[in-house]
Amino acid sequence: MDTELIWMRPPKSGAGRPASRTRAEITEAAVRIADRDGLSGVSMRNVAAELGTGAGSLYRYVDNHDDLLDLMADQVHGEYEFAEPSGDWLSDLVRVGLQGREIFRRHPWLAELTLTRAVVGPHGIDVTEHFLAVLAGHPAADSDKLVALAMLNAVVAASAKAEASPMDALRSARYVAHVAAQGNHPHLAALKPEPAADDPLPEALRRILAGLLA
Amino acid sequence: MDTELIWMRPPKSGAGRPASRTRAEITEAAVRIADRDGLSGVSMRNVAAELGTGAGSLYRYVDNHDDLLDLMADQVHGEYEFAEPSGDWLSDLVRVGLQGREIFRRHPWLAELTLTRAVVGPHGIDVTEHFLAVLAGHPAADSDKLVALAMLNAVVAASAKAEASPMDALRSARYVAHVAAQGNHPHLAALKPEPAADDPLPEALRRILAGLLA
DNA sequence: AGACTTAGCGTACACTGTTCGCGAAGGTGT
DNA sequence: ACACCTTCGCGAACAGTGTACGCTAAGTCT
Numbered sequence: 001m002d003t004e005l006i007w008m009r010p011p012k013s014g015a016g017r018p019a020s021r022t023r024a025e026i027t028e029a030a031v032r033i034a035d036r037d038g039l040s041g042v043s044m045r046n047v048a049a050e051l052g053t054g055a056g057s058l059y060r061y062v063d064n065h066d067d068l069l070d071l072m073a074d075q076v077h078g079e080y081e082f083a084e085p086s087g088d089w090l091s092d093l094v095r096v097g098l099q100g101r102e103i104f105r106r107h108p109w110l111a112e113l114t115l116t117r118a119v120v121g122p123h124g125i126d127v128t129e130h131f132l133a134v135l136a137g138h139p140a141a142d143s144d145k146l147v148a149l150a151m152l153n154a155v156v157a158a159s160a161k162a163e164a165s166p167m168d169a170l171r172s173a174r175y176v177a178h179v180a181a182q183g184n185h186p187h188l189a190a191l192k193p194e195p196a197a198d199d200p201l202p203e204a205l206r207r208i209l210a211g212l213l214a
Numbered sequence: 215m216d217t218e219l220i221w222m223r224p225p226k227s228g229a230g231r232p233a234s235r236t237r238a239e240i241t242e243a244a245v246r247i248a249d250r251d252g253l254s255g256v257s258m259r260n261v262a263a264e265l266g267t268g269a270g271s272l273y274r275y276v277d278n279h280d281d282l283l284d285l286m287a288d289q290v291h292g293e294y295e296f297a298e299p300s301g302d303w304l305s306d307l308v309r310v311g312l313q314g315r316e317i318f319r320r321h322p323w324l325a326e327l328t329l330t331r332a333v334v335g336p337h338g339i340d341v342t343e344h345f346l347a348v349l350a351g352h353p354a355a356d357s358d359k360l361v362a363l364a365m366l367n368a369v370v371a372a373s374a375k376a377e378a379s380p381m382d383a384l385r386s387a388r389y390v391a392h393v394a395a396q397g398n399h400p401h402l403a404a405l406k407p408e409p410a411a412d413d414p415l416p417e418a419l420r421r422i423l424a425g426l427l428a
Numbered sequence: 429a430g431a432c433t434t435a436g437c438g439t440a441c442a443c444t445g446t447t448c449g450c451g452a453a454g455g456t457g458t
Numbered sequence: 459a460c461a462c463c464t465t466c467g468c469g470a471a472c473a474g475t476g477t478a479c480g481c482t483a484a485g486t487c488t
Contacts, residue, residue, distance in 0.1 A: 005386075016464035016466075017467090020466075020467080044446085056469075059446075064445075065445060115326075115329035115371075118376075125393050129399040142406055146405075150376065153372075154368045155365050158329070159364070161329075162364065169332075171334070175221065178222055179339050187346035188343050200358070207428060211421030211422050211424055212418060229487065230432075231434045231483080231485040232485065232486080233434085233435065233436095267436075269477090271436050271437065273476095274434085278477075279475090430487105430488090432487080433486080434485085436483085439478105441476105443474100445475100446471105446473090448469105448471085450469095452468100456461105458460085
């Protein structure tokens with residue numbers, strides 16, 4: 001069994017019949033399906049059909065279904081566009097977070113993926129590298145910086161997931177109202193249905209990052 | 215189709231043959247299996263076998279597999295033990311977060327669940343109620359408090375997931391080393407393999423919560 | 429006692445990830 | 459040019475999944 005990450009596997013030797021498809025091509029097809037039908041639509045058979053090939057053929061390019069998910073997650077991490085560090089590290093990092101949210105919005109399935117598995121691949125690594133570059137002059141310990149990155153990802157993904165499934169919010173709201181009517185949860189009942197304030201994420205990110213990297 | 219959450223469904227009418235099992239019993243069996251074999255072991259057939267019954271019978275108690283997962287997630291949220299608000303809201307909330315981590319440690323499958331779906335049920339609601347009770351005198355807007363709770367959950371779950379699967383960390387580390395050796399990622403290569411500092415979570419939670427609820 | 433309602437079960441269906449063997453394809457070396 | 463040989467693409471097969479449905483038996487109510 002190959003315990004290495006998929007990106008480290010050695011390239012095929014030149015001999016033999018050449019492959020008619022590339023791993024990138026397969027990844028793109030999978031992303032296309034996920035964007036259209038959601039993560040559950042990304043089955044080996046569906047991806048193969050999108051490419052006009054057989055399901056078993058995919059296993060020439062990918063070890064298993066999870067590998068395919070890893071490839072997808074890493075691929076869309078390539079959509080980040082990094083600006084040169086401006087000197088204001090806090091604003092730069094918030095920028096990264098907000099850019100992440102845009103990616104999550106473009107690919108609603110990504111939140112579930114990043115929350116479930118670590119994104120490590122060429123593009124995921126690039127994000128880490130940029131994050132560290134922005135914090136190059138910052139006195140915090142390396143481990144604290146990495147913790148901050150992980151937390152930033154978790155928070156952005158969680159908020160993206162929340163805004164991606166408003167049905168959940170509706171069902172929850174109905175249940176909360178039901179419970180509040182029971183009378184045993186005074187603070188819950190006292191919640192005011194406030195006018196949705198404008199986008200809370202930028203400020204939340206500022207505060208979280210500032211708190212973590214004091 | 216019933217769009218209501220499972221906990222709102224009306225109790226059965228007294229007539230007819232009484233059920234020989236309870237929903238709680240089924241949920242406990244599912245949790246037991248998940249604790250032992252992980253989330254993927256929680257199939258309808260496995261849970262049914264654990265109870266010595268047929269797979270189809272479970273659908274008398276649960277609408278579908280996802281409902282069962284919701285029940286499991288909510289049930290273990292009943293393991294929180296809430297103390298009276300001490301007056302120091304920050305410490306109280308950190309306490310909640312650390313207690314959450316203990317629950318995640320006892321039930322490693324829970325992180326994936328809470329990161330994937332919202333936990334709304336009797337026990338999940340109790341957590342929210344307690345969170346709001348602690349912040350009863352706090353001037354922040356209600357919506358900000360709820361955001362803080364969601365972020366707290368995301369952060370604790372993410373850190374629990376990370377510590378639950380050190381294999382991922384190992385594979386990642388190997389790949390990072392491989393990339394760093396390439397030379398294109400100076401900041402990554404400059405990371406010092408520091409001695410693991412003592413538990414960073416309490417301080418991180420303090421800072422995040424203090425930042426969010428300034 | 430009889431009627432009625434519901435539980436439990438077994439079977440069936442469509443789908444999933446994955447494996448394996450076979451035939452064909454296309455470069456490489458002589 | 460030809461043979462070789464590695465690799466690809468494919469189709470069938472297997473074990474497992476969630477779920478629907480019809481039947482029978484088991485209780486409760488009138």
